[in-house]
Every structure is written in structure tokens, then in C-alpha cells.
Amino acid sequence: MKCDIILCGVGGQGILSIATIIGQAAMDENLYIKQAEVHGMSQRGGDVQSNLRISSEPIASDLIAKGRADVIISMEPMEALRYLPYLANDGWVITSTAPFVNIPDYPDTAQLLDTLGRLPHVVAIDIEQLAKDNGVPRSANVILLGAAQKALGIDYDKLEAAIRAVFGRKGDDIVSANIKALGIGRQQA
């Protein structure tokens, strides 16, 4: 088993919590993991990404080579497009459709969504709206993770168990909100 994942978004959107959950699930499965993160200046509202690699074989590079990512998980539609050169031909893009506009020259949203829509394997959903409508406003990122579950090739139960392990310290309410969010995401894929 091998899955190379690019997680991306804007600083502060919570891509690292998605990475933590996937990492926990992979570790519970005794898989090899490498996850390169970006800390520091770019976290101040700039574009951020994390390379997450999981495999049943030892992993050498911390970074994913171009054209080799199996999945791009993006909290933001323009950020999903930024990393397309890394996507394998049969790779999947799982993205939020809600633009995060904090720059003056943000592209036309319709054009963005149109470009995304022409990709062969894409799941594009408005996770912010879904999170609000379903009473889990703080778990939009986990909805996205639920939508990515099939593409990641990780069992649903394993992700659920990882959520319990990762959020356990924060109390039952937070755990159940995130498990609910995971289920909502799965239905969207």
C-alpha cells in the first residue's frame, strides 16, 4: 500500500489536524509515515501545504516528487490548483469550493471551479456550508477528510478510531462532532 498526499490551504485553516488524524490512523496500521510541514512565516495567512506519505514499505524522501501525488486535499479551491503539477495522472483532488479571498488579485471563482470541474477525478464540496448546516461549524476540515476517505484507501473505521485518539483529550462533544463531520464528508464523495 502506498498513498502520497498533498494537504493544502491557507495558514490557519486546519490542514495540520487532518494530517494528524491520517498519521494516527496510519501508525495504528503499522504503516510507514513521512509528513513534511511548513511552519513559520508562511503560516501568517499565506499558502501552506504539507506532504504526507504513507506506505507499507519504508519511505525515503520527505517530499513528494512531481506527478506522483495520489491525492490532493485542499481547504481552498485556488490552493488545490496550485499543486496540480504534483498530481499523478490517476490522482484525486478533494477540495473545498469556498474561496478564501485575502489577496487583491484573487481569480474569478467561476473560472476556478470550472477548471477544477474539468479534472478527471475531483470531489469539490462546500464544506463550510455543510459544517454550518449540520451543526458542526468547527469541523469543516474533518468533512473534507471524510470526503477523501475512499481516495486515501484507509478504512472508515480506522479514521474514526484515529479521531477518537486525536481529539479524546478535548472531550466527548468535540469527538462526536468530528465523527459526525467525517460521516457527512463520506456521503459527499
Added chain:
Amino acid sequence: MKRLLLGDEAIALGAIHAGLSGVYAYPGTPSTEITEFIQADATARERRLHSRWCVNEKTAMEAALGMSFMGKRALVCMKHVGLNVCADPFVNSGMTGVNGGVVVLVADDPSMHSSQDEQDSRFYGKFAMIPTFEPSSQQEAYDMMAAAFDYSEAQCLPVLMRVTTRMAHSRAVVNVADEPRPENAMNYDAKAANWVLLPANARRRNDIVTAQQAQLEADAAASPYNVLDMPAPTDGAAQHPLGIIASGIAYNYVCEAMRTAPRDSRRLPVLKVSQYPLPKTLVRQMLGACRQVMVVEEGQPFIEEQVRGVFESRDILGRLTGQLPRTGELTPDSVAAAIAANGGLPAPDSHCPSSPCASEASAAATLVAPRPPQLCQGCGHRDVYTALNQVLADYDNARVFGDIGCYTLGFLPPYKAIHSCVDMGASITMAKGAADAGQWPAVAIIGDSTFTHSGMTGLLDAVNENADITVIISDNLTTAMTGGQDSAGTNKFEAICLGLGVSPDHVRVVVPLPKNMPEITDILRQEINYHGVSVIIPRRECIQTFKRHAKAKARQ
């Protein structure tokens, strides 16, 4: 036991398990998480290991030497430019030697993700004659801490451990010990004749440490971290067409290239270097067995220059000869392409240019706009820049000297408010130099943590000459850029400025909020028009730490 750890966390846990007694550090990306991990670790807390942040890297290095003097193990952590700040004690620690083990962990930042230069700390290790370790994986980073402390004590020298961003900030599963080694007991073995660097003592120590270098290199040649993998040449050839010398994280990119190459590809000879001085015997074996050798290293061409020497052999390839990029981080792509282009391996299958994704990728590339970092919404620095720009619009040729921190982003639109940012503390001293040259208004803007790190001494220079400068200490009560660590001077800034001799009439405190704009601009104007040293302290908590504190309070 298995744990999923950042490289920085593996280093921290490795140090705790190696019997560490104290970590001394100033926050700096990508090294910050080492000290943060130790601050939160249960064993470290139980043992009451020293882990409080220091004022700067120089005080950190010196305190670590003090702990070592008493026989205990100390770790010093910093980013690469921090090593410039503590260069004096670092280089001289090679002369004094150590008693308890000392590891100086420096995290370099090639490609300058969060830095102002790309310097390679291995050069410091070489000219200070201090052995240098460079792990290539998180597991090695963990294991090497115990090895480095043992080696430091065996050689009576500090050990420099060099990592780069991708090692510091990448996670992997690490096998760790179940039980930490006990701390060293205190002892009085440190000899004054070694530690008092009067010329007579220093000359003797210099001879000793210089003579040690041959042993250090022999140890590096025998080190389990330096591995020469030399397959027999195929097709009965006398030599391999290409061999690779790779260090640190770059070794992983070489391994990745070999793993993703087609199955029937030849095996390349690889020398992995993770302990310095550069083991010349291993390098010579490699050169003897290969027609060409490519040096793949993250950072500056440190190994490559040593191997090429003044003869500039055409058979040594790397960053200096253009096969690999001269600057910036290596990537699995740049390394694989360089090996393929020089006959090492067949080219990797690339992204098929006719695939639907490729055409979408090129269409997308025209759509995607850069998204540079910016000051947070609600940040007090925003209000400071708004006020400053408003006031300075009334002066011809005002100059604003910036400093290192979130507020350096004031260079970018919409503020475009600063004209320089060089190193920690340079805002005040550069403003003074500009004022000496006749510039007015000369404004310095510096953060609270940067001010105590390296700004106070410059302010004393300015006070002693009553320089015509206006200093803004933008105090957000934290070291914000690196994620909100405690700031050494919190609650002490007025006292520090008064103590350094700034006139009490010209130390002004304001609260940077939009509603206070008339008051802030008024005070700025008054102090710019005052021809002497004035300090304005806009004070409001960082919006990030404020949110975090509010959340923590709500949970209680």
C-alpha cells in the same frame, strides 16, 4: 516504543533520553519545536530540566557552557542565523572544551522559508574545529543525540548537530527508548587552566584541539552514520560511471531516485555522510571506484568544495558545476533529474504531458495567484503601521528601519512602511547611523522580543550620543513570529528604557487600536519632532495568543 515525531521532537526526546539537564534556546524557525517539546515533556518536567527561553542565542550558549562546566549535559538550540549571534562563545567553546556533554543544535533554512539568508552551519563546525553530526532521518536524529553527548564527553569537545528545514519539520515514526538515562551528577572536574582563555592557556588548548582533528576524522571514517555502499561494477567494467556522495536529508532524495527507477537499473555506489570532519579515506575510495562523482548536499557546497579542492576536477559534479541548483533546497525532482542526466539512472517516468491533468495543470497555472503571508486581521502591528504611515506622509524622505519579526511584513502592501530589515536589533542601530549621517526623521521599529534579544545595547549607544531617532517598540507581549513563546522583557520595557537613560518625558506608551488613532498619531508626531532619543511603546497582546488564552479560559 514507537512514536510519530517531528524531526525537532525526535531531537528533543533523544536529548531527554540521553540524560539532558538543560536546554537553552531562543525561538527561531525551524528549531523552535525542540525546546517547546522539552517544556511539555513529562520526564523533563519531573526532572525539572531547565527549558525556559533565553534572551538570545549568546546567553543560551554561555549558560549551556556553565552547566557543562559543572559536569551536566546541556543542549543549545537555534536557527542558523542564531549561530552568528552566539559565534563568540560557540567558537571559543572549541578552545575551552567541555566537561558535561554539550550539543549545539542548529537548524539551517535553505530556500529561506522563514529566514534572511541561506548560510550553512557546517562551515562553523569546521573552522571552530568542532565535530559535526548531520542526521538523514528522524530515527537517526533521535539516536544521534545520545551518540553526540557521549562523543562530546569522550572528546571533551562540544558537538555541532546540523539539521535543515525538511528534517526539523517532517514527521516520521521513531523507535524510542522506554527508559531515559539518568542525568550526570554534578562534578568539579573542569580545570581552570582549560577554561580561562588567557593567551598562554588558549595557545596550549589550540595545539591540543588542532592535534585532535586527525582522531575526529578517523572516528568519522569509522562512524556507523557514515556508510559507503559500493556494489561491484557491472559488465566487467573497472569503474562505475557515476557514484554519489550525499549528506543529511539529501541522502533521502538519492534513495528515492533509486527506488523509483526502473527495476533493472544499475545500483549506484553511494557514500552517505552524517558525521564530520569529512572522512577523506571514504571519499578517496569513492573517487577511485567511479569515473565521476556527484555530491548531493542540502545547503551550500560544503563537501563539494572540499572534494573538488583547487584542482577543480571535472569528475566532481554538483551545485558548483550546475548539475544541481546552486542555491535553494534540493527536491526529489532536482536530484533524480541530475542523476539521470549524468548517466546514473534512466530518467524517472514523469508526469505524462498528454494527460488530462497536465493540460489542466497548465491552465490552472495561469489562474493561481501568489498568496504571500500577511499580518493577521486584528493585529496591533497593523494599527502601528497605519498611524506611522499617516504621520510620515507629512515629512520629506522619512526613513523607517525595520527588524526581524511579524512586523517585517510591514514591507508588503498595503503598508510598504519599512526600508530595511537586516538582523536582530539592527533597526535601532541603523536608525542611529542614518541619523549620524544627517537623516531626519529616522524611525526604528522593533518587536518586544527582538528588542531584548539585541536591541537594548544599540539603544544605549543612541542614548549616549542623544541620537535624533524615534524608536517604536511594538510590544505584543510575546515572540509571535515563531508561534507565541514567552518574551523575555514582558512588563519591563519602560524600566529598561529608563534604566538605559532615555528621558522619562520621551518614553510613551499607547494602545494600538483604530479608536486610538488620533492619540497615537499625535504622540508619534511629537516624538519625531523631538530632536533626541524617544521610545514609543504601542502595547497590545498578539491576536493569536489572545485567542488561545481566551479559548483556554473558556475551557476552565
